[in-house]
Amino acid sequence: MKKKLSLLLLGLTTALMIGCGAKAESTGKQINSADDLEGAKIGVQLGTIGDIYVSDMEGDEAGTTVERYNKITDAVQALRQGKIDCVIVDEQPAIATTKDEKNLEILEEPFELEEYAICIAKDNNELLEKVNGALAELKEEGVIDQINANYIGDDTKGTCPYVSPEGIEYTGTLVVATNAAFPPYEYYEESKPVGIDMELIKAVGDKIGLQVKIEDIEFDSIINAVDSHKADVGIAGMTMTEERLKSINFSDPYTTSKQVIIVNNGAGAGNSLGFVDNFKRNFVDDNRWNYLFKGLINTLIIALCAVVAGVIIGFLVAIVRVTYDKTGSMVFLNAICKLYLTIIRGTPMMIQLLIIYYVVFKAVNVPKILVAIIAFAINSGAYVAEIMRGGIMSIDGGQMEAGRSLGLDYKQTMTSIILPQAVKNVLPALGNEFISLIKETSICGYIGLMDLTRGGDIIRSITYEAFLPLIAVALIYLIIVQVLNMGVGKLEKSLRKSEQ
Numbered sequence: 001m002k003k004k005l006s007l008l009l010l011g012l013t014t015a016l017m018i019g020c021g022a023k024a025e026s027t028g029k030q031i032n033s034a035d036d037l038e039g040a041k042i043g044v045q046l047g048t049i050g051d052i053y054v055s056d057m058e059g060d061e062a063g064t065t066v067e068r069y070n071k072i073t074d075a076v077q078a079l080r081q082g083k084i085d086c087v088i089v090d091e092q093p094a095i096a097t098t099k100d101e102k103n104l105e106i107l108e109e110p111f112e113l114e115e116y117a118i119c120i121a122k123d124n125n126e127l128l129e130k131v132n133g134a135l136a137e138l139k140e141e142g143v144i145d146q147i148n149a150n151y152i153g154d155d156t157k158g159t160c161p162y163v164s165p166e167g168i169e170y171t172g173t174l175v176v177a178t179n180a181a182f183p184p185y186e187y188y189e190e191s192k193p194v195g196i197d198m199e200l201i202k203a204v205g206d207k208i209g210l211q212v213k214i215e216d217i218e219f220d221s222i223i224n225a226v227d228s229h230k231a232d233v234g235i236a237g238m239t240m241t242e243e244r245l246k247s248i249n250f251s252d253p254y255t256t257s258k259q260v261i262i263v264n265n266g267a268g269a270g271n272s273l274g275f276v277d278n279f280k281r282n283f284v285d286d287n288r289w290n291y292l293f294k295g296l297i298n299t300l301i302i303a304l305c306a307v308v309a310g311v312i313i314g315f316l317v318a319i320v321r322v323t324y325d326k327t328g329s330m331v332f333l334n335a336i337c338k339l340y341l342t343i344i345r346g347t348p349m350m351i352q353l354l355i356i357y358y359v360v361f362k363a364v365n366v367p368k369i370l371v372a373i374i375a376f377a378i379n380s381g382a383y384v385a386e387i388m389r390g391g392i393m394s395i396d397g398g399q400m401e402a403g404r405s406l407g408l409d410y411k412q413t414m415t416s417i418i419l420p421q422a423v424k425n426v427l428p429a430l431g432n433e434f435i436s437l438i439k440e441t442s443i444c445g446y447i448g449l450m451d452l453t454r455g456g457d458i459i460r461s462i463t464y465e466a467f468l469p470l471i472a473v474a475l476i477y478l479i480i481v482q483v484l485n486m487g488v489g490k491l492e493k494s495l496r497k498s499e500q
Contacts, residue, residue, distance in 0.1 A: 025083045027063075031263045033109050038062035040085040043075035047220030049114055049239040050088040050259050070218060071181045071457065072097060077466050079264050080104065087262040090114075090237055092152055092196075094260050096183035097464060107261045115253035116185075118201070119226050119234040122249050127232060131251045134207035138200070144254060147199045151184040162199040164206050174210035176201050177231035177448075179219035181461035185237045188458050190286050197235045200254060217448030223248050225448075228362045282468045288459050295455030296476060302372045302451070303438045309377035310437070311430065314384025317341070319414075321385065322392045326400075327410065337385070344382035350443045352379055357447045368449040372441070380437050387433065391426035392418060431488035435481050442477075452476060 029040045037054070039062035044051040046068040057064045067084050069075040075087045076097045088111055089097075098104040118135075120128045138144050149156040180186045180193040187195050193214045205212040215231055222234040227247055237257070240250040283289040317337045324334035344352065353375040361371060395418050403413030445454035456473035460466055 026085045029085050031086045031107070031261060033107060034111050034261065037086070037261075038064055041065045041067060041083075043067045043069060043078055043084040043087040045072045045075060045089065045219060046070055048072075048089070048237075049112075049241065050090075052241060052243070053112055053259065054088060070220075071461055073181060073461050073464050074466075076101075076104070076262065076464065079262060082264065085263070088259055089262065090182075090185075091258050091260045092184050093182050093237070094262050095152075096187075098262060101464075103264055103266055104262055105265050107263060109261075110258040111261050112259040114239040114257055114259060116197075116237055116255050116257060117240045117250040117253050118204075119223060119238055119244070119248045119250055120232070121226050121229060122247075124232070124249075128249055128251065130208045131204055131233065134204040135252055135254055137207060138203050139254070143203055144200065147196055147203070148255065150199070151196050162203055164202065168206050169209065170205075170211040171209045172211070173213050174201070174205045174208070174233065175213050175215060175231045177215050177217055177222045177225040177234040178236045179222065180214075180216045180458070182219075182237050186235075188291075188462050191290055196255075197237065201233070201235050215448050218446055221446065221448070224358055228358050230358070230362075278465065278468060282459055282463050282465055283472070288462065291450075291455035291458045292452065292472060292476065293455075295450050295452040298369060298444070298450055299438065299441050299452045300480075302369060302376060302441050302444065303434070305373045306376035306380055307434045307437055309373065310380030310384050310433075313377060313381025314386075314388055317381065317385035318388035318392060321389050323410075325393070341382050341385060344379055345386075349376075349379050349440050350446060353443060354446060368444075368447055371447065372444050372449055376437060376441065379440075380433060383433055384430065387426050387429045388422065391422035391429075394425060395421050428488055428492050431484065431491060435484050435488075438480055438484070439477060 026041050027039065029036065031037065031040060037057060038060065042054050042057075042064065044054060044066060051066070051068060054064075054066050058066045067075070067078065069078070072087070072089050072093055075084070075089070078084050079087050080101070080103065087094075091106075091110070094106050098106060118131055120131060135144075143162065146160050147162050150160045150162070151157065153159075178186045178193065178197065180188055180195075180198075183195060185195045185197045186193055193216055198214065202212050215225070217225060219236055222231075222236055222238070223244060225231045226234045234248075238244075238250075240253075244250070283292075317340065320330050320333045320337050324330050353372065356375045356378075357368070357371050399417055399421070400410075400413055403417045404410075408416065441451050442453035444451040445457060453473055456469040459469040463469070
């Protein structure tokens with residue numbers, strides 16, 4: 001059986017650290033400017049320009065270390081808890097994430113200047129020209145300034161949203177990859193990705209006659225998604241660099257930003273909301289509980305479909321393996337099955353999911369939920385196969401001999417005598433496999449699929465609060481697992497009674 005660290009333990013441990021005050025893990029170094037970064041523990045979002053800039057400093061003689069997080073909110077949370085000395089991030093997201101945080105401040109001196117652009121696949125020059133033409137028109141018409149003012153203007157914020165002109169005839173869809181955890185450029189509001197980049201790409205789509213479809217994925221997966229044509233363009237406060245240009249093309253810049261340094265000044269505790277108000281902010285306001293509900297539905301669909309398909313795959317593989325062991329036939333099929341088991345059981349589930357999504361289905365537009373079902377079914381099938389094979393091999397050899405002595409052939413003996421007993425013996429183990437599979441679906445967010453864990457991540461990216469969303473996700477998983485454990489327990493009792 002697969003061994004996986006319990007998600008509940010992880011969630012409760014995190015909660016304990018947040019609620020009780022985790023022991024500081026930073027160097028304690030005072031950061032007043034970029035010159036003080038040597039020897040510090042620096043937090044960045046994985047794959048961002050800040051990550052690229054500080055990578056050259058990592059491992060220097062001063063002992064500079066870099067902590068990389070999937071979301072900037074996680075890095076800021078670590079800074080708040082004293083786990084790191086500072087966070088390097090784009091200016092506007094820094095302003096958004098430190099709002100109302102009394103103990104966090106942004107240093108006046110910028111770390112680096114940068115320009116944002118839209119990434120497009122290298123073999124899609126036609127789209128690149130259209131996007132550049134649209135950006136030039138939007139800049140000339142003042143639309144880009146209007147969009148910026150709607151989100152970051154002191155007096156104009158929220159007063160001048162972009163509205164699509166009337167009479168546009170869309171000729172297709174523009175699939176856009178983003179990471180909606182980077183306010184004010186992209187974030188969630190009322191269950192929809194909004195922000196500067198979201199309005200800008202909508203305006204670009206209107207100019208070129210394409211209806212925009214947003215795909216929210218991890219930031220470090222955006223370039224892969226565009227390069228593999230899972231998305232047409234990527235926009236997420238992304239800076240053009242020489243390294244990125246090796247894999248992807250970029251449009252003309254549409255805005256200028258700067259990297260800044262966030263530090264913890266220890267001035268206050270930050271969030272002073274009571275439990276009830278905090279609960280309301282995380283789950284009630286804007287119906288944010290919907291993120292968990294939608295994620296839970298997808299989690300259950302993936303798990304149920306994958307376990308059924310996995311049992312079928314595992315059953316067939318087990319039959320081939322047992323037949324070879326007992327009769328020496330099916331040599332070629334047995335070799336294929338052994339190779340399948342070796343690869344699937346020897347590689348991480350997350351890597352398999354990414355390979356199936358970005359490599360196997362690179363040129364095929366398959367719904368993400370179907371990709372997840374296929375990936376988890378293939379993975380589960382390998383473990384089910386070994387469970388079934390063990391169950392079949394545990395049946396006394398005399399059973400087969402007795403069946404053959406009654407005039408039954410090998411196939412009849414296997415289906416009528418051996419398999420019913422084997423299935424009965426392994427049902428509890430199959431139930432445990434289903435429990436493991438449900439918890440493993442928590443990695444679906446890596447391909448931008450809304451599962452239960454990603455629902456909690458979205459809430460965290462909106463509220464900058466880790467405790468309640470993580471605990472809520474952990475408790476939901478716990479309830480599901482406990483219900484399944486009860487079912488497996490009752491099944492085991494009924495099996496024992498039938499044997500008496």
